[in-house]
Amino acid sequence: GLDSASKGRLSITYYREDLSGSDFLKRIENWHMTSEWIHEYRYKDVQDKESGKRKRYFQPFIGAPAPINIAEAAYGENADDKIKKATVARLLPCIIDGQPIPRDIVESAVRRACNRIAMEVWEWNKTLSITCSLFKKYSKEDFNMALDENRNTRDYLYGRLLAIADRLEEVALFKGEKDRPTNAARYMQIFSVRPNRTWTQIYLSLSPYLQTREANFYKNLIEEVKWKFISPEEFNLDTPLTGEFLLAYHCQRMKLRQYKKSKLKDKKDEIEKSEHEQD
Template identity: 50%
Template sequence: MDDRGHFISASVVDKNEANTIIPCTEASASRTSNSVPHPLFDKLMYVAGDFAKYCEEPKGTPYEDYMAQLSDWCESPAAHPKVKSVYTYLRKGTLMEDLIKYKVLWLDGQGKLADKWTEELENRYGKRPAIFKVSASDQSEAFVRFAVHVPGDVEPRLWRDMSVQNSFIQYYEMKLTDYDLCYVSGRELPYADKHASLKDQSKLISANDTKGFTFRGRFRTSREAAAVAYDVSQKAHNALKWLIDKQSFTIDGKVFLVWGTENLNVPDPFADSFTLYDHEDETQGIGDSTHKEFAKRIRMAINGYRYDGDYKSEVIVMVLDAATKGRMSIVYYRDMNKELFLNRLQYWHESCFWLHRYRKDSENRTVSFVGAPAARDIAFAAYGPQANDKVVKGLIERMLPCIIDGRKIPFDIVRSAIHRASNPVGMEEWEWEKTLSIACALVNKTYEKEGFDVSLDTNCQDRSYLFGRMLAIADRLERKALGREEKRATNAIRYMNAFAQRPMRTWTIIQAAIQPYQARMGTDANFYNRLLDEVGSQLQPEHFTDKPLSGLYLLGFYSQRHELSNFKKNNDTVEAMDNEDDEQEEI
């Protein structure tokens, strides 16, 4: 429109340009189903005086309420000439008619606004109009924004015009006359009766229960519980909303958020080690030197977030949850020194580590990495990929103290991961491999004082570790005898769960089952036979019982299997164990 309130043109806004800065009142920012208009830009039912002519008549008086509020702004000392132009045009009550004439809105056969685009309308009007391509609901829910063209003015868009924004701020400050002591700033400031919503219309601060009186017996009014100034509330809530949109993740309504006070970007404590350093495929054997290299890379990645002069910087870890619709609370809050946070995070990645092969690189290739699994992946290992979101969010919250406070991982989580890793027959191979490596990382963290590594510890005399090694040897022997063409599970894999519960009895069954394969391989089985004898000789007589194995058997199984898959051909002592294709088959 022009500066005299005359309609010029209209168009449908593309989704890429739909972001609109709008002025809001305290009531309109938190409106739900009530008729509470925004001061300038709003839906058709508020801004169109002829809305009822083309649509079902709305409840209440939205247009009258909107115009009364806009008129009050235009008559105030802070009035803006462009806003007056909008008021002059809307007072004519011809907005819907003009939009229809300009082919922005479309009517059906009865002269009403069409709810949706139908075949009948396509036959009448031709191709699908733009309004039906960008709007998720019917046309009556369209949002309207205004531009006023003034000669010599370079910014006609009111949502981008800073002078219009300042005009509303001045006007609204005049309307705020209810002062009270702000509990945040400690000053007498205009009181905020209603506060902004964060996610899904949920609020952190709310006290509208004037009938049930949830604060009865403690306070006479809600203000005695907490009084927050309007500008303080707006700044805090909008900053938190921006942070949530920028760098949080949400599971079943629970929001997990981490940020730095000086530098917003800090390492994500919920992520795995793969996200911290360069995504290089670790195809070489995993020995002590490789683990040292991994630890070095972790330190270098963490050090990238350090700054020597930034001594006062803090890191905030916050978890918000909506217990009921409309009510959100902070269920976890931790404010800690940035240096301490980085040290704790570094320790987590260096102590809860194992070799994993389930991540993808930029070219969608499976790559190996040594490090800690992500919190989501721990939930995957403990409860499976079909776990309920409520269970997953609960586990991630329980893992927070383990990551940033150095506490022990709850044993029920470790036990659940061990149990699932011991049932490979019930999963696809990729799922089991992922579960196995994550379970090994959790077990390694649980027994971190023993100093286990991915590389095989031939000096370890632990009963569970030795039994796990024997299981891996039996699995490898049978797999070599079957060849690449045979895809069925080996006896060691099929009896893995029973073996963890009753190792002596189950080993007798497995040993009998692999004898035909030993005979089939002939002298080629000598290496495996000698290895079985070597490991078995380390077991003491009192170890041969049916006492269930601890999670260390998974470490022995994984390390022994990994060691066998990385042997190189030596005609004097060792046969060729694997080539690249075989290793890929193991993955």
């Protein structure tokens, strides 16, 4: 690896003499294959023709995050450069030699991803998806990037519940033109530590929104997920969750966003069909 110490100077941060070019490429490819996730932090600034204002469009992509992005997810965008460089140096053997990702880096990223209200939306979204990549690689489990509706581990199911509650309140707040974080967002950190007790609190806060007809879909989905727990004891267990709940949260969140787009498309098709019949 190369690191720019100052303008015009480079230092070698990681060097392997015994590694052939083909082996090196295979290991890089393996890192990307086993760490890939859906991210949305690449963006393009486009100038609006009418207003003249610049708009930022985030572009989804599937891949493994760069080491510097991992360092920033674990320790923050404003972390000291020495910490970032040290973290990147610790990650290079993981990429080139297949060594396990250091546990403290993963745990730090998970903690930051849970502390949602401490970050701006764009930074939290970036931190969340990178943490999903990290935890997937660290756990050595082949987690699907799409929602796994058959997975019934406690951590995964609690992550799904949090995403459903978050989306339900988010939609209700948007319709009511209220600009504030959802309770799922506010309590995400404590939810990761005491999921059962915090879930009860979050669910009670949803009462005003659950009375509407539009909420039936979310209400039924919550019940469906709760029934997937292996036992009531498993659901009532109030011990900390692992980073797996973040993967489930991310997957369920994306699924609900796709559901909204699908509904809008169906409605548009229905209107166009009706107009065509009238003609």
